[in-house]
Amino acid sequence: MDTPIYKIVPRPLWREAEAKGRFEGAPVDLKDGYIHFSTGAQVRETAERHFSGEDDLLLLAIDADALGDALKWERSRGGQLFPHLYGPLPLDRVLWAEDLPLAPDGHHTFPASVR
Template identity: 65%
Template sequence: MPTIYKIFRDSEFQPLLAKGRTDGAPVDLADGFIHLSTGDQVRETAAKHFNGEDGLHLLALDADSLGDALEWEPSRGGALFPHLYRALHLDDLLWHKPLPLEEGTHNFSGLL
């Protein structure tokens, strides 16, 4: 069961909690899929796309449970990134936790 991750700002996470599903953040809507990261990629994703942002949520998903809607496609430097080609459902989550910002850096200790 490979675990993959999504980072949401609070304003993106709250609609998922309220509605039970989301089509993703603005970047996901623009690209036509939900951007996800592996455990090896998620720290770089946080640094590159959420640098210095507080109030983030880290969501964990089981890649195998997403079926054919999950595709692995080349992105940064040719690395394969998981992309979800359907709505993300609250039931898809293994867990979700705050992603703390400490001294300007996101602290993944105890999360991955």
């Protein structure tokens, strides 16, 4: 499927992951039993639905192909296939982490590379 995949993470949570050497997930991920990701086509809607108005966020790009069999593509919102990681995210699978700032209109500003 698509590579890279994306994860929106509050900056303090990502700093904890960097200190641990792995990302175990946000509270919703821990509750659901897997780490939620989005494709480039899905991530803007994910930001609107789950992070509306939130600041101090990072957008992570992850090499989906490098996650192996722990990454499952499962139906979710609107019947779309979403990437779900069953297990912690090794930090060496993260291609980059960039600020995800709020624009004056209240929507997040995504890097141009995210399509």
